[in-house]
Amino acid sequence: MANHTANKFRTDLWKEDSIHSVDFYNQWFMESAPEAYRVARAGVVSRVILTLKGLDYLYGINLNRVIDNPQFLSVLRACTAPPIAVDRLAGLSGTTKTLIKTLENGKVPSRMDKSAIEESVARILNIVNRLLDFEIFPWLRNGNTPSAQMLNRSSAIIADRISGTLADPIIRNSQEARQFKAIDEFLQNLGYIKVNSNDFDSCTLMPPKSYAHHMNVPVRISSAKEINMPIDVVIQTTETINNQMPILVECKSAGDFTNTNKRRKEEAIKVTQLRNTYGVDSIKFVLFLCGYFDTSYLGYEASENIDWVWEHRISDFLMLGI
Structure with a gap:
């Protein structure tokens, strides 16, 4: 592979690029994050209404209904005063976080004895019933059925x-979608074809001018153990010869400096495992950055011989031989 580089040696641009990247991220956040949150919240409202109706407006919180609809539990945890975290509910009910999370994912544990499940769920529901927030569900005080307006307000x-606890995952998902879309559009404008990562036994078998999302690349973590390393975007360039390794892209978008500097060693570990498996000269591991990445972070990555492309200047991919 030719020795193409993008930004790791352009130290004179690091500070300015970091500023532009922060501005790019903040503009996206102000324009797009509220809409992403609104759309996700609308789905949560619908789920809450379905749960309340499915439980007869909380008059029907009983064992059979919740076992038949275990996903109701995630809504019920938010219906209490105060809302109960998974670990707190597990402690109060004498059950486990694993059981509660399994139920909230819409499943009943298949390896757990039926009577044990029923006993555990009954204890969970006993706690929920005792802590229901009557201020939010005023109809429960007098046994009435809520009006449509009251139901919508409570929901x-x-x-x-619920959405408050989901805000960070909602933003993360939106960031990933934005970065993938940017790469898609850039590569397709250059004539690259998107392929299915599952169609190839090895990323080296991808045809020239092709790319894939979410591809597993095997790496050795010891002499006797191999694992699959998930790679965000894999790009096979026009220079493909002798089944060479494609460019491996890790998408990273961050809304503050603290977390990026805390997690910067993760990329170093990844690239070390890749180089130990395929050889130092074979690996082109590149970060696709947007947001809060300061010169300290960039210096660390450069010291590990890791290159990067900025989302605000995506054309830098061309410098990597794409």
């Missing part, structure tokens, strides 16, 4: 509680 409050 919105619960949805806000």
